[in-house]
Amino acid sequence: MSSLPWTIYLSFLGAAAALAAGKRSARAARWVALAFALAGLGATALAAFSFVPGAAPQVLVDVPWLSLLPAVDPSLAGDAGAPRVFARYLLAADGISMTLALLTGVAAVAGILFSWNIERRAGDFFALFLALIGGVYGVFLSADALLLFVFYEIAIVPKYFLVAIWGSTNRQYGAMKLVLYSFAGSAAVLAGLVWAFAATGAADFSFASLAAAAASAKLAPAAAVPILALLFFGFATLAGMFPLHTWAPTGHVAAPTGASMLLAGVVMKLGAYGCLRSAALFPDAFPAIQPVVAALALAGIVYAGLIALKQTDFKFVIGYSSVSHMGFVLLGLAAATPRALAGSVLQMFSHGVVAGLLFAVVGRMVYERTHTRDLRALSTLPLHRHLPFAAVVFVLAGVASMGFPGFSGFPAELLILTGAWEHSKLWAVAAAVGIPVAAAFTLRAVSLAFFGKGSGSEAGTAAGATGAGAAAPVLELHEPLPPITLAEKAGAGLLLTVSVVIGLRPDLLLQWIEPALNSPLFQALATAANK
């Protein structure tokens, strides 16, 4: 178990090393970054092998961090005069942390493989990339709310530079919008945190003390509602909850491929993870916001799905699909039955892998070769002939994204829907509407992007292109598209493998997640939410 904290340190060390290596060459920077990301994944895997699932989180590091001066009172002697610790550098892992740490490791490696072609300021790119990853690992492993918040904010700032420097469409606007939304969400979280600390009179910021203090009679559930609302909706901003989701499509589209993989893959999970933890801190207040969360989650699933159906920019389709899929995660949280919560965590993992893959195909394999993401333009070309690998990967990823059996999305969405059914049949039925919508926008994107009208040989392509309507943009190929590189194949292979393995054997993760959800905190949440 002790190798898990190293994921954090290795990532930050890697950031420094990549920065230094970038002074030599872009090549050095990317190999250094890949080595550190693999080391982080290795550390997670090592910990995973020896992980013994249990209800209580396993403490990895516990060091006093911040303390208050004691009240000065000469009559007190000995220890009474010692400073009182109110925040700890407390890293701990339960099955949920473990699952998401594993996701982070996979996403980091895949993200770097799909950023292999970054030449401009490569050292800076990979340094920011790994700093973001370090923050993400830190969030998933923190068992102290303040520490979690610190890592959470560390993960926010690199996003701005990643998008604004290496991004594409409207990058400055997308980056600023992204970071301001995130920061506004985190400001709400900060307000909620200090308020929770002051109002509950908790001894420190660890989840255990906060929850214990909240459960004690000192804080009435009614008084806890605004605190939980600040925390939950603050985090939910980053999870892409409707109507606070608008940063997500613009941000994802503006970001370079590696960064949009991370944004959709792990950063949105930070928000969902924060929602899950904060709901467990104030279980008695949760029923008050439960209907709102469910309504917004359902609205997100359907609304974002419908918007995705109308997009002409390939990347916007995937961006809105992320919001729609994150709606399922939030719905699982809202239902808060053990089954729904397990489904939510599994969906976080699954969406992290699948969305990463979708963005990789769109951003790296298609856009950087054809230099367009316009579906109307792409539809003038039988792309599956030019990029058969990309087409296969995208079809598989799309199928996974639709929640087909055999891929990781299936068990996750199944658990969420059955869990939601347990809580409210209406929610489950409403959410089920999202599934055909998801199938529709995914199939539309597949057919337009890869199976365009142009058919037959290269000559046929040209003919098809000229035959298209004058208003629609036309894609013409003057030279063959560059072949898919080894790095891309490796990254796609990694993500696909993970998705299929978890699709076939979801119990590999569920055996971690379910015991963690049996902890008293989540039991209290499930009980309070399903009275």
Added chain:
Amino acid sequence: MSFPKSDIITSPRVVKTLLSVFAFGALLLCAGGSIDALDAFVRHGSNVNGPLTPPLAFPFLIAPAVGALFALVLDLVWLKNAARLTRLRAATAVGAISLAVPLLVAIGFVAAMSSDPYLIPCASTLLYLTCPIYALTLLTLLITAGTSRLENPAEHVALTLFAAAGCQWMLFSGNLLFAFVTLELASLSLYILAGFDKRDPRSAEAGLKYFLYGGTAAAFLLFGFSLLYGLTGTIEFDAMARALAEQPVTPLLLVALAMVFAGFGYKVAAAPFHLWAPDAYEGAPAPSAALIASASKVAGFGLLANFAARLFNGTASADAPAGAAASIAARADWVLFFAVLITASLLLGNIAALAQKNVRRLLAYSAIAHAGVLLLAVLVSALSNKAGGVADGNADRTLFYYLFTYGLATVGAFGVLAVMERAGAPARNLRDLAGLWRRSPFLGGTLLVFILSLAGIPPLAGFMAKFLVFAGALRTAAATTANPLAAATGGTIISGVLYAATLLAIAASVVALYYYLQILKQAFIEDAPAAGAGDNAAAGDAANTAGAIKTPLSAGIALVLAAALLVVLGIWATF
């Protein structure tokens, strides 16, 4: 480069007069100040053990003043015909020593005290009362040594040291007269420093505006002080607090407080008394602006905190007259003064900063926004000394932690601008920072730390400072609500103000991130404007490389120190 020699300040008679005036004034202040300071030191909210302070306090306090005089004498007597650079270096060395030695002694004392857990609170008090001002001044001096092109370097250094001495003494003042005199010592030095660049009309404008506003504010302050004296018959803070606790609040008292708050509001650049700040920050030589924005801030807020914590929390003597129940200590009127200043500063500072195109003006408005949070910290500190409050020194420590780390980030940011200006690169508009990451990765990297700290991004100290203020404010609010005694005496108003101010400050930090990112956007994302019309990457790269900026050693040391302290203090925020 040669400079005109015949300058009024170097003529012997003027020099002798100046020297004797300064020496006499400094000695007088030292003598009175150190006695007063010892008194304050022992009583400042607590507990610094008697035997530890006397050997420390006197030399500690007079060191910069002595250093200033020595720097002047050295320059005028021995280095009269030396090159400007030699004179600058000699004066800086003297100044640095006269600040570093007492600083190290104080840190040594703190380290010795910390070995005993029981003395940790005292050690903490000692640390935050002694270190910030000298440390910030020292960093400013190092930046001056690396970047200054000013004539009369020794005078510049000496005035910096006098300002530091005035600021340090302000922290220790325990009566109105000493508070006013030390404040004026610091202010007069800073007025001159702001206008020190005689070749730059903007510097003269900065000095004049700073002086005119400052003079008016001093008049208000003095008027308020004299009314307070009239009401209480004493100038000692503690005796005044007792007297005020025994008499009901009168309109005259409120007028006096309004005057005093106007004076302090000016000193700390809180809205609506902030008007001088953007002009002074913009025109003053960069090291002077750094000093105005850092050490002088520490002193102003420290004095205000001391004043508020003592005056509004007096306890009436046992045979209290009937007035006690309606006295200022039992009511929440004074909290409303804070509420107005906090709200105005947060709103005006953050919103006006959004529109700025000039880096220094942006930093000035951000300073006004920070003043809003700092005033909240002062308010919490004053409230926590209240009867029935939690008098554990945490609020004071938080305030000084905020002041010190804010000062570090500001000195650093001005230091980066100073280095750029020294290298001949303009550093006025945001656009001038474009491509800094390539022109000087070192300056870019340190600027990143300073700006992110100002924006309050963890793990840098700026975040921890804000967090500690907010947590302290809400803790005090919760304690006030829970305390039936406090609830009877305007507690609802107090906790309401604390909750509202905290939420406003947190919301404002989102706005603040936008304008801080405007700086970083220029420095890290944009390319330097190409000399030719070329818009392509190659031309941009060429321009970036061509404009490479070298950092002088001493300024580099100062920037590294400031950045490192911001990281280290951010991670070990409490110790």
